[in-house]
Every structure is written in C-alpha cells, then in structure tokens.
Amino acid sequence: MITLQGLTKRYGGKTAVDDLTLELAPGTVTGFLGPNGAGKSTTMRVILGLDAPTSGSALIGGRRYADLDRPLRTIGALLDAKAVHPARSGRDHLRAMALSQAIPLSRVEEVLALTGMAAAARRRAGTYSLGMSQRLGIAGALLGDPQVLMLDEPVNGLDPDGVRWIRTLLRSLAAEGRTVFISSHLMSEMERTADRLIVLGQGRLIADEPMEGLVAGAGVRVRGPRLGPLADVLPAARWTGTDELTVTGHTTEQIGRRAHELGLVLYELRPVESSLEESYMRLTANSVEYGAQA
Amino acid sequence: MNALARAASAEWMKLRSVRSTWWFAGGALLTMLLVAVLEADDTARFLLKEGRPVEPVSSVLDAMEWVQLILGSFGMLAVTAEYATRSIVVTLACTPSRTRLLLAKTAVVGAAVFAAGGLIAVLGTVAGAPQLQRYWEFDTAQVTGRILSMAAHLALIAVLALGLGTLIRRSAGTLSVLFVVVFVLPIALQGIATSLNAEFLNTVAGFMPGPAGKRFMAGEPAFGLVLTAWAATAVAAGVWVMRKRDA
C-alpha cells in the first residue's frame, strides 16, 4: 500500500507536485493520468526516494522507501525503460539487481521468460528496441515478486501483443491482492486495465474516482435528417453533429415516443457511454500546460 | 549477507559485465609495458648520473604517471557512467542508502584496482628486467613494498576519482578536475612558490595527491596516509552531496 500525505515537490520555483494526498489500496489497479508535465513521474520519483519531497511524505506500507531493507521485494518500479547501461546485457543488468537484494539468480531467468526477453537476454541493452527495453524494465520491476508494482507508462512502445499481455498481467497481480499503480496517456488502455483513476493537473489532484464514475452513461445519441423540433422540446439535447443530437436525462423510450409525436424520422437511437477519453478531456481542459495552440 | 556486502556484489557484477572494464585493464597494462620497457635504459642512466640507486621498479614508477590516469578514469566511470546512462535510478532503487552505495562502489573499485594495479606493476617490472638488471640492486623486501605501495596508490587515485565523479557527475568535468588536482595544481603551486619566494607553498604542493602519491611509492608510507585522506575526503564529500541532492 502506498500512502501520500500532503506531498509537495518544487524544483526551484516550479511546483511539480502540489499537496497531493492519496492512498493506494491493495487488490486494485490504479491508473495515474494527467497532461504532460502534470507531475506523475515526479510523484513516482518521490515515492522511490530518488527525489526528496519539499514537504509531505510518501510511504510504502507505512515506511519510507529508504527504510525498506530489500526494497525490490516490497515494491517493484519502472520509471524509465532506457535507464540501463547500454553495454551491459539484459541478463547481467537483472543479475546485478538480484544480487543487491539477495534474490536467487534463478529468479532472473524466470522474469526473463515471463517478459519474453529470454532470447535477447545475452544481447547488450543498447541494442534493444523501445519495446524490448520496456520489457526488461518490467522484468526488473517483477524481480522481487513485490506486493506493490509501480510503472510509469509501461505500455509505451509495446506491440499489441505486449499491450494485451501487460493488461492481463496487471489485472492478475491485482487479483492476487497486490497494489498496482500505473501511469499512461493511452485512455482506451487505461479504461480496460484500471479500477480506479487518479487525475493530476499541474501537480494538483483533480479527480480520484472509480472507473465506473468516469465512464458512466453520458446520454442517448439520436440521428435523423431533421431533428430541430426535437432539440427544441428537449432542453438537455446538444448537437454533436449536423444530423446528430446527444440527449441526457431521458431514456431511449421517452425520446423515441417524442420523436414519433413530432412525426420525425430517426436513423439511430441508442444509449452511449462517454469514453474515458471524453471524461478526461473535460477534467483536464483547464490544466493543460503544454498543449498545441489550435 | 549484510546490506553492504549485497550492494558490493551487485557493483562487482556491474563492473565485470561491461567490456570497458577490460579495455581499461588492457590499456593500463599496455601503457605500463610500453613505458617500462622503452624508458628502462634512459631511466637507469639518468639515475646513475644523479648518483641514485637503480631499482627493479625504476621505470615502472615512470609509467605510473600514465597508468594512474587510466585507472583513475576507470574509478570515475563507476559513478559518472551511471549518471550518463541514467541507470543511477535503478541503482538507487536497489540500494537507497547513498552512504552504503558509495562505500560499496569504493570497496569494489578500490579492491579491483589494487589487484589489477599490483599485477600490472609486477608485469611491468618483469618486462623492464632484461634492461635494468645490469644496473639494479635487487632487494626482494624493497621490491615487494614498492609494488604494494604502487597498487595502493592506483587504488587510492581511482577512489579519489570516484569521489570527484560523484560530486561532479559528468565524465569530462571530473577528468579535468582530476587532472588539475593531480598534475597541474602542484606544478602551479611550485611556480608561485618560486616567484613569490614562498617556501610554504612548496610544502603545500608536496601534500597534493600527485606529489604525495609519488613520495608514497618512493618509500614514504606517511604520504600514503596523505593520499588516503584525499581519497576519503572526496568520497565523504560525494556521500554528503548525494544525500542532499535529487538523483
């Protein structure tokens, strides 16, 4: 379990993380979202004790990272897949990690096989593709068979097969009662993997909700050649296309009946869910720092 | 196994699993053999002209000037390569205690350079022997002592570079500072001493790592302590800075 209490991190004048308080529970996959520069990686760096918090605290199972005896056996993390000495083989990289934790070297072979890196393990890490580096990083995170797993953009660079593999892996680790914390910019992937979402904007917490809360029913989509009269009688209707309305607060039955009374032709009438992407865009609209100027 | 031993075994694994380690060892050996052989005659004749005794390690001592820079760079890279590749992030995740990490690196680099340096000095002595034996007075105890102090000197220079590398983090900057501390500063101090007629500056120069190491290798063990103090200070400063600073 990870507990952040009033966590604040400033770099010079720049506040990267601003008074963040949260608790990550075992048995769930928590997704960590937010625009570029929102402070996701910084939060993870502070949890790992790489950067010292300006104020507040980050604890893993009640202890600071630096106070964990063999930390990889408690929390496995992947922050930067390319942070590997390019001249060292993937296997030797993992072996050095294992030796530092008194993890048997046979475990290195296990995680290499698990991540599909066994065949490339002898090669120098500098020759790995992004996806292979990512797999090596995940192998390192799994090395100590930890109760807590924290991955910064793990699907970045993975092929579709790898994306599906990591989704299944993370779900099964959470099902075993472990705490899984992942950041990502891929909304569709998050939607399928996470149980709970934490959204950060300019270092501040802007949402902390179960997945259902963010992708709940958004309304009914109505399509037809002449929907003006329907829009007039339903104040909760929004034009979402030239021949398309999205109506909230009414069932498909109510809307169909109304359209019939008005003598309108409908091409389509169906309930829609807002995608996570839409909810996310709405939540972060005001906190995008590094957005393209339209 | 305790935490320090675990960290040290990981550091040793890291050192031996990159090819550059073996290039450094080979480069140091090659430099030693070349200088020890090529300089042997000149050195012997120079010493005789000065009325000083020729030792079996006389030309090996000449080669130390270069070998110490090569093995110093090696010691430095144990830290700066981790910053350059960002793999320091993984290292600190494995060993969060900065003190423990630097002690482990110091132990491994020091021991590796001591062993390699001792071997290189022995091989250099053997290589120079055909030319030097005409002039030398062989004293086993003395030669053994010289070789051990050369090995220790190389290990201490490597540890000094490791400490400087931790402070500076970049290879180019660290090498410049190492070069200045070992070679340039003593000469500069001596120059100033002469022009200002300030004898104490000469004394100060003698306590800089380069000159202190030379006198240590020439048979003054007390100067081994001076060099040890330099190396220990650099590592202690490295620990202090690393504890304060974000990775």
Ligand SMILES: Nc1ncnc2c1ncn2[C@@H]1O[C@H](COP(=O)(O)OP(=O)(O)OP(=O)(O)O)[C@@H](O)[C@H]1O
């Ligand atoms: N070492 C540092 N020095 C100065 N500023 C930093 C440092 N590290 C991060 N920052 C700043 O802190 C803010 C948060 O960065 P962070 O990397 O945590 O964002 P992020 O949410 O991970 O973004 P992304 O989605 O792009 O990975 C950014 O404005 C960044 O420029």
Ligand SMILES: [Mg+2]
């Ligand atoms: Mg990031």
